[in-house]
Amino acid sequence: MRKREFLKFLLDNSVWIIIxxxxxxxxxxxxxxxxxxxxxxxxxxxSILGIVVxxxxxxxxxxxFDLSVESTLALSAVLGSMxxxxxxxxxxxxxxxxxxxxxxxxxxxxxxxxxxxxxxVATLITYIGIRGTALGIVEGKTxxxxxxxxxxxxxxNIGILPVQIVLLAVLYLLFHAVLxxxxxxxxxxxxxxxxxxxxxxxxxxxxxVITVFMLSGLLSAFAGLVMAGRLNSASPLFGxxxxxxxxxxxxxxxxxxxxxxxxxxMALGGVVLLSSISNVLNxxxxxxxxxQTIRAxxxxxxxxxxxxxxxxxxxxx
Amino acid sequence: MKSDGILLxxxxxxxSFGEVRALENVHFTLSHHEIVxxxxxxxxxxxTLIKILAGVFPPDRGRIYLEGREVHFxxxxxxxxxxxxxxxxxMEEILxxxxxxxxxxxxxxxxxKPLFGGLLRVLARREMEKEAESVLSRVGITIDxxxxxxxxxxxxxxxxxxxxxxxxxxxxxxxxxxxxxALGVKEKFQVLHLIKRLGKEEGIPIIIxxxxxxxxxxxxxxxxxxxxxxxxxxxxxSLVTKEQVVQMIVGGE
Numbered sequence: 001m002r003k004r005e006f007l008k009f010l011l012d013n014s015v016w017i018i019i020x021x022x023x024x025x026x027x028x029x030x031x032x033x034x035x036x037x038x039x040x041x042x043x044x045x046x047s048i049l050g051i052v053v054x055x056x057x058x059x060x061x062x063x064x065f066d067l068s069v070e071s072t073l074a075l076s077a078v079l080g081s082m083x084x085x086x087x088x089x090x091x092x093x094x095x096x097x098x099x100x101x102x103x104x105x106x107x108x109x110x111x112x113x114x115x116x117x118x119x120x121v122a123t124l125i126t127y128i129g130i131r132g133t134a135l136g137i138v139e140g141k142t143x144x145x146x147x148x149x150x151x152x153x154x155x156x157n158i159g160i161l162p163v164q165i166v167l168l169a170v171l172y173l174l175f176h177a178v179l180x181x182x183x184x185x186x187x188x189x190x191x192x193x194x195x196x197x198x199x200x201x202x203x204x205x206x207x208x209v210i211t212v213f214m215l216s217g218l219l220s221a222f223a224g225l226v227m228a229g230r231l232n233s234a235s236p237l238f239g240x241x242x243x244x245x246x247x248x249x250x251x252x253x254x255x256x257x258x259x260x261x262x263x264x265x266m267a268l269g270g271v272v273l274l275s276s277i278s279n280v281l282n283x284x285x286x287x288x289x290x291x292q293t294i295r296a297x298x299x300x301x302x303x304x305x306x307x308x309x310x311x312x313x314x315x316x317x
Numbered sequence: 318m319k320s321d322g323i324l325l326x327x328x329x330x331x332x333s334f335g336e337v338r339a340l341e342n343v344h345f346t347l348s349h350h351e352i353v354x355x356x357x358x359x360x361x362x363x364x365t366l367i368k369i370l371a372g373v374f375p376p377d378r379g380r381i382y383l384e385g386r387e388v389h390f391x392x393x394x395x396x397x398x399x400x401x402x403x404x405x406x407x408m409e410e411i412l413x414x415x416x417x418x419x420x421x422x423x424x425x426x427x428x429x430k431p432l433f434g435g436l437l438r439v440l441a442r443r444e445m446e447k448e449a450e451s452v453l454s455r456v457g458i459t460i461d462x463x464x465x466x467x468x469x470x471x472x473x474x475x476x477x478x479x480x481x482x483x484x485x486x487x488x489x490x491x492x493x494x495x496x497x498x499a500l501g502v503k504e505k506f507q508v509l510h511l512i513k514r515l516g517k518e519e520g521i522p523i524i525i526x527x528x529x530x531x532x533x534x535x536x537x538x539x540x541x542x543x544x545x546x547x548x549x550x551x552x553x554x555s556l557v558t559k560e561q562v563v564q565m566i567v568g569g570e
Contacts, residue, residue, distance in 0.1 A: 181439040183427050190424055193413035200393065200411055201425030260415050314468050 004312060011309040014302075015253050015269030022276060030283050038279065040162070046275040047164035048230070049245055050268060051223040054175050055216030056246040057267045061179070062212045063192035063259025064112065064119035069220040069246055070239035071130035072104045076224030078134045080150070081143040081234035090150050094225060101221025102214045104130055109210030127243070134236035142235040146228060153222075154229020164226060171219070176264045188212055192259025248295050249274050252302040254309075273298070324349050324522055325370075325490060330379035332365055332546075339365040340376070341546045347490065352516040352523045354533035354554075357543035358566055363526050366543070367492050370524075371403035372396035383489070400489030404479055404496065411479055412467045419449040419463040422482045452485045453478075457514060473504030477511060484515070491515065493525045497532060505532070512536060530559050544568055 010017060027034035052069050059066040076097040083093035104126055111122035156163040179185035187208045190198045199205050228234045253270030255262030277298070278291050325347040332340040340362045347353055357363050369376050372390030381388050383399060390396045396403070404411065412421045423445045429438040449463045458477040460470065467475055476496065483491060496512065497505040513536045516523045527533050533540060534554045542550040542565040550565040 183429055183438070183440060186420065186427055186440060187425075190413050190416065190420070193415050194410075197411045197413055197424065200397075202394065202397070203425045260413065310468075313466060315471050 008309065008312050011305055011312065012254075013266075014305050015266050015273060019269060019273050019276065022273065026276075026280055030280050033280060033283055038283075040165070042272065042275050042279050043165045043168065044162055045279065046271045047168045048223050048227050048239075049242065049249065049275070050168045050271045051171060051219050051226065052239075052242060052246045053249045053267050053271050054171055054264060055219035056243070057250050057253075057255055057262070057264055058175070058179075058188060058212045059119075059216050060247075060250055060255050060257060061192045061259060061262060062188045062209055063195060064209065064212070065123055065247075065257075066108065066213065066216050067120070067123040067243050068104060068108060068126035068130055069216060070242040071127050071134065072101050072217050072220035073224040073227065073242065074236050074238040074240075075104070075130050075134040075137075076100050076221035077228040077234040077238050078138055078143070078236050080225060081146055081228055082137065084147055084150050085143060090147065093150065097221050097225055098218055101217035101219070101224075103217070104220075105214035105217025106210060108217070109213035112213070113206040113209050131236070138234075138236055140236060142233055144233045146232055146234070151229035151232055154226040155232070156229075164230070167226065172264060172268050179264055184208070184211070189260050192261075194260070245274065245295075248299055252298050254302065254306060256306065270302075322349055323347070324351075324384060326382040327366075327370070328380045328382070330366070330369060330376045330381075332362075332369065332374075332376050339546050340369075343379070343543075343546070343548055345541065345548065347522055347524060349522060350516075350520045351539065352512075352525065352537045354537035354540045355524060355526045355543065356528075356530065356533060356540060356562065356566060360545075361543040361566075362546040363543055364494065365546075367403065367494060367524065367526055370396065370401060370490075370492060372401075400486075401492065402483045402486060402488035402490070403492040403494065404483060405494045411482070412475060414468045415466050417462075417464045417466050418453075418460060418470075418478055419446045421467060421478060422449045422452060422463075422485055424482070448485070449481070452481050456481060456484060456511065456519070458511065471504065472500050473507050476500070476504075476508050480511060480515070484519070484521070488521065491521050491523045493523060495526060495528065497527075497529065509536060530562060534559065542566055 023034070032038060052073065056066055056069055079100050080093045080097040083096050084090060088096075108123050108126055111117045111125065112119050153163055153167065158166055179188060187198065187203050190203060191205055191208050195205060224238065227238055249270035250262070250267045251257065251270070252273060253262065253267035255267055274295065277294055278288070281288065281291060281294070323346050327343065327345040330340050330343040330345070343362070343366060345366065355363050355366065368374060370381070372393045372395045375390070381390070383401075388399055390399070393403070413424065419442075428441045428445050430441040430444070431437070432439045446463050453460055453463070458481055460474060460478070467478065470478070493512065497508050500508060509532055512523065512525065515521050516536070525533070525537065537554060540552050540554055540557075540562060541548060542562065544566065549568070552562070
């Protein structure tokens with residue numbers, strides 16, 4: 001029994017344990033890896049994906065996919081940059097960006113709950129449609145040279161810390177607390193675990209799901225602001241393929257695609273692990289094309305651990 | 318026992334599905350502190366009757382009175398809020414498998430406490446765990462920890478948790494649809510024992526739908542037999558034999 005519980009503890013925290021092992025190994029094997037500057041790089045590299053993963057994780061925990069995150073990110077970046085280029089104030093531009101994200105989320109949630117579409121189909125529609133809208137608005141062109149104040153979230157510093165890293169930490173702490181300590185957070189998990197039971201028990205499933213998608217849109221739009229700031233530009237092709245990275249990170253972190261299982265803290269582990277792996281490949285000058293293969297192996301490994309964990313807790317005669 | 322007033326009265330209930338007449342002019346009553354067994358063959362109308370009671374669909378004709386007041390259920394939620402708690406064949410279907418026992422018992426009705434002087438409200442975990450433990454021990458359910466997830470418990474224990482969840486609400490009427498159909502022999506016995514306790518010691522009125530006459534005879538105060546959408550007999554299990562009840566179920570002389 002003791003051994004079983006210990007094993008469960010290891011499996012529950014597998015991502016962070018793998019990260020510790022990975023960092024220790026590379027401290028010896030990879031030159032320049034174990035330096036503060038490089039850790040800073042890894043975290044900066046994690047920030048945009050990390051913010052998107054919060055939203056994706058909320059959706060997955062409630063038992064839904066959100067494919068539209070990357071398109072929302074691009075639309076937000078394009079809209080915000082257009083706004084500041086056309087002389088709107090920066091707070092107003094940021095307001096427009098965040099609103100656009102929440103609107104996409106609201107559309108997703110409504111398509112799913114009120115029209116009864118499958119989450120995959122609903123967000124596939126917005127995934128394609130919103131990317132198309134972003135491309136259409138600027139006719140596929142990239143907007144360059146944004147005001148410095150607009151770039152604060154993606155390129156600024158607070159003291160010695162880059163704003164991106166601070167944002168990553170603050171947002172994870174905030175949303176982790178929301179999920180673990182509030183009634184809303186508990187309902188997100190319950191809806192993901194057994195939607196029917198949640199409904200019978202009086203949980204307003206429509207409201208929970210629509211809110212979750214709106215938060216996901218909001219966070220993706222915010223990630224668009226960070227990306228535009230970091231690159232001092234806005235392209236309608238921002239974040240292409242990012243939804244798969246976001247899902248990989250969440251799954252590697254142990255969030256179940258069936259909903260109701262996993263934690264945001266572990267999803268962050270998934271993000272950091274993915275970033276560290278590409279960082280190491282970079283430092284070894286390995287062709288970045290191999291990263292996909294390695295990511296696939298990581299996912300395979302993660303789901304194997306997951307099924308092992310399920311078997312450990314399940315009741316057996 | 319049956320003299321202390323009528324709790325539920327269903328009067329002249331009719332229900333058709335297209336050409337099929339599922340219920341015809343059914344009169345059904347339930348008294349305080351009574352356990353009633355609803356028996357009948359397939360298609361006799363048992364589940365239609367309890368679905369009407371649970372608010373799944375309305376009757377075509379007829380009235381329902383709860384504690385003397387007429388009630389109309391537009392949804393299962395309505396019935397639930399009036400204190401009619403229905404648990405279907407697999408009671409565990411109303412549980413969230415990967416959440417712990419306490420979280421399940423309080424699902425949808427989580428207790429919160431103020432934080433930062435009422436600025437925010439957070440889940441009162443300790444309080445819910447304590448109350449969950451007390452509900453479980455009140456009905457004599459042994460579960461080693463309210464912090465373990467439902468998946469780590471056996472079928473019978475899951476049913477017990479589902480019942481505890483119903484009990485915390487202090488239901489006026491508990492409707493059990495084939496509560497033991499999916500269980501093994503030993504677990505069946507435990508769950509029956511629990512239902513009996515709830516009815517006799519806690520005084521909760523129970524309607525139990527079952528195919529199994531053995532268990533019906535063991536726990537109910539009154540048997541109501543349905544056939545072809547009509548009530549064809551009512552009796553006390555102490556006054557009839559199983560053979561007589563079977564005779565009523567299948568019809569003929």
